Each structure stands twice: as C-alpha cells, then as structure tokens.
Amino acid sequence: NDFRVAVVGAGAMGADHVKRIATTIAGAGVSAVVEPDEGRRAAALELAPGAAGFADLDAALASGTVDGVLVATPGQFHESALLTVLDAGLPVLCEKPLTQDPESSWRVVEAEMAGGKQLIQVGFMRRFDREYEELRKVVAAKPAGELVMLHARHRNASVPASYVQSMLINDSVVHEFDVVPWLAGGVVTSVEVKYPRRNSLSPEHLREPILVLMELDNGVLVDVEMNVSIRFGYQVETEAVFEQGVARIGEPAGLQMWQHGAFSVAEHADYTTRFRDAYDRQVQAWVDAARRGTIAGPSAFDGYKVSVCCAAGVRALETTGPVPVELPEMPAFYAERA
Numbered sequence: 001n002d003f004r005v006a007v008v009g010a011g012a013m014g015a016d017h018v019k020r021i022a023t024t025i026a027g028a029g030v031s032a033v034v035e036p037d038e039g040r041r042a043a044a045l046e047l048a049p050g051a052a053g054f055a056d057l058d059a060a061l062a063s064g065t066v067d068g069v070l071v072a073t074p075g076q077f078h079e080s081a082l083l084t085v086l087d088a089g090l091p092v093l094c095e096k097p098l099t100q101d102p103e104s105s106w107r108v109v110e111a112e113m114a115g116g117k118q119l120i121q122v123g124f125m126r127r128f129d130r131e132y133e134e135l136r137k138v139v140a141a142k143p144a145g146e147l148v149m150l151h152a153r154h155r156n157a158s159v160p161a162s163y164v165q166s167m168l169i170n171d172s173v174v175h176e177f178d179v180v181p182w183l184a185g186g187v188v189t190s191v192e193v194k195y196p197r198r199n200s201l202s203p204e205h206l207r208e209p210i211l212v213l214m215e216l217d218n219g220v221l222v223d224v225e226m227n228v229s230i231r232f233g234y235q236v237e238t239e240a241v242f243e244q245g246v247a248r249i250g251e252p253a254g255l256q257m258w259q260h261g262a263f264s265v266a267e268h269a270d271y272t273t274r275f276r277d278a279y280d281r282q283v284q285a286w287v288d289a290a291r292r293g294t295i296a297g298p299s300a301f302d303g304y305k306v307s308v309c310c311a312a313g314v315r316a317l318e319t320t321g322p323v324p325v326e327l328p329e330m331p332a333f334y335a336e337r338a
C-alpha cells in the first residue's frame with residue numbers, strides 16, 4: 001500500500017511534484033491536491049488520476065486519506081501549513097524556504113520540538129544533485145587538500161514580473177545559504193552584497209546582477225554571482241578551489257553540436273530540468289524516510305538557519321560592507337538526530 005501524499009499548492013512547482021509522485025516515485029501516490037484556484041486544481045488533478053481535490057488543507061487532512069504532505073505553496077503560506085501538519089503529526093516535505101523570516105521559522109522549529117518528533121524536511125533539492133554530492137565527498141576526503149574558496153554562479157534566463165529585489169536573496173540565493181555550509185562544512189558568519197554595472201535587460205524594478213560574498217567560520221570564502229536576466233539559459237555552477245587543485249560542477253553537459261560554423265552544447269532553460277534528477281531523488285528519499293518515521297534531508301533547524309542568513313542578505317542588499325550572521329547553537333533535539 002502506497003504512501004498517500006497530499007500536495008499543497010498546484011502552481012508550477014506543485015504541479016511538477018504531483019506529476020513526479022504520480023509517475024516516478026516508487027511506493028507513493030498522490031491522494032489529494034490542495035489548491036484554492038479551481039483551474040489550477042483541476043489541471044493538477046489530471047496529472048494524478050484517483051486523487052481528490054480540496055480547497056484547503058484542513059479538509060484534505062479530515063478526509064483521512066493522507067499519510068504525508070508536500071507543501072509547495074508560495075512561501076508566505078508555509079508557516080500556517082506547517083503548523084497544521086505538525087498538529088496532525090504527519091511528515092512533511094516543505095519546498096524552500098521554510099518560512100519567509102527568522103521569527104516565523106523559529107516558531108515552526110519550536111512547534112516541531114514541542115511535538116517531540118522530527119517531521120519536517122525542507123526542499124533544498126541541491127543536496128540531492130549527484131554532482132553536489134560528489135563535490136561534498138571531495139571536500140571531506142581532501143584528495144587535493146583543504147577547501148579554500150568557492151566561486152558559485154547562479155544564473156536564471158529571466159524571472160517573472162512578480163520577482164522583486166529582495167527575492168534575489170529570499171528566492172534565489174536562499175539555495176546557496178543552504179548548500180554552501182552543507183558542502184563546505186562551516187557556518188556562515190557574514191554576508192555582503194556588491195553591485196556590478198546593472199544589466200540593462202533586467203526588469204526596471206531590479207538592480208542586478210549582484211555579487212554575494214559569504215564568509216564561513218572555517219575560513220572558506222564564497223562568492224555567488226546571482227544573475228536573473230541572462231537570457232541564454234539556466235545555469236548553476238560551482239568552482240571549488242582547494243590547496244592543490246580545482247573542482248567544478250554544474251557545467252553544461254549533453255549533446256554537443258557542430259553547426260553553422262559553430263560548436264554548441266545544450267544548456268538548461270530552467271530549474272525543472274536542471275534539477276529534475278535532484279527533485280526525483282529528494283522526493284523518493286523523503287517518502288522512504290517518512291515511511292520509516294524519519295527525515296532524509298535538511299531539517300527545520302537548517303531551514304531556520306537559512307532564514308537568518310536571508311535576513312542578513314536582504315539587509316546586505318542595502319548596506320555597504322559585510323552584515324554579520326549570528327546563529328544560535330543547534331538545539332539538542334536536532335543535534336541528537338543529526
């Protein structure tokens with residue numbers, strides 16, 4: 001008997017997850033799609049025959065057909081969805097970010113601790129990308145010595161009109177705030193934002209690209225180029241500089257083409273294809289872990305730490321120089337389970 005998932009939110013990411021669970025994930029099926037917008041709900045239900053539609057989460061949970069919840073609504077709705085699911089004692093995979101500010105993230109952490117069981121996994125899918133995994137092993141095994149620097153590039157072809165300046169941090173660099181410490185094995189201590197010449201193709205209300213500098217407590221220095229109007233495609237690359245060598249991940253791969261006097265390699269158009277394999281592996285790992293009563297990825301406390309980094313990053317957008325990041329000790333509740 002399959003693990004019955006309610007997918008909350010049937011926007012682009014929610015619909016992608018509905019399809020993934022219905023077609024690709026072993027041992028799980030979509031039992032409910034929770035989405036207030038009728039059109040989007042109906043479209044998502046077509047992807048998961050047998051699932052029932054609900055306008056709100058309470059109704060879906062009351063139906064008694066839900067073993068776990070995947071939250072894929074916009075970030076401002078995460079806190080209330082998470083508190084509801086915690087109350088029901090069900091496992092939940094929550095799309096990034098955990099919530100949109102440190103205060104609400106901490107409320108979620110406290111609610112989880114009060115329940116006495118780790119139920120939340122946060123959807124920072126880059127941790128499930130095979131190349132990131134490999135690079136992390138290289139950092140730990142040190143075949144080329146200690147890691148010294150990371151040069152990260154996070155490029156989007158374009159962003160929707162609803163994407164505002166703070167989203168450069170809260171929607172985009174949020175991924176680096178999770179994956180960089182995971183990769184480099186340290187804690188972020190400061191964030192600084194620098195502005196190069198503005199891209200004249202950026203939407204009028206955006207000042208970008210930006211260069212984000214992150215310092216880690218282990219001395220590793222990280223720069224992230226965040227660029228959201230680069231037109232040519234979607235690219236997430238990292239170059240890791242070690243004492244005795246360099247490693248790169250995320251370079252364009254696949255079909256090589258010689259044509260019209262030029263050589264080309266196809267690039268991704270967006271994250272749904274660039275990270276498809278990572279999303280698949282993430283959701284499978286979550287389902288397998290949830291069935292065993294545990295989680296298999298970033299915890300609510302990891303999500304809280306990222307919220308603190310994002311708050312510093314948003315301040316850094318308007319500040320000259322580094323903004324300090326102060327993180328509390330990991331509560332014993334999470335340390336014991338890490």
Ligand code: ISE
Nearest residue numbers: 154156159171172173175271
């Ligand atoms: C989007 O929300 C994502 O999560 C993507 O991974 C990221 O590359 C993009 O910049 C965000 O807007």
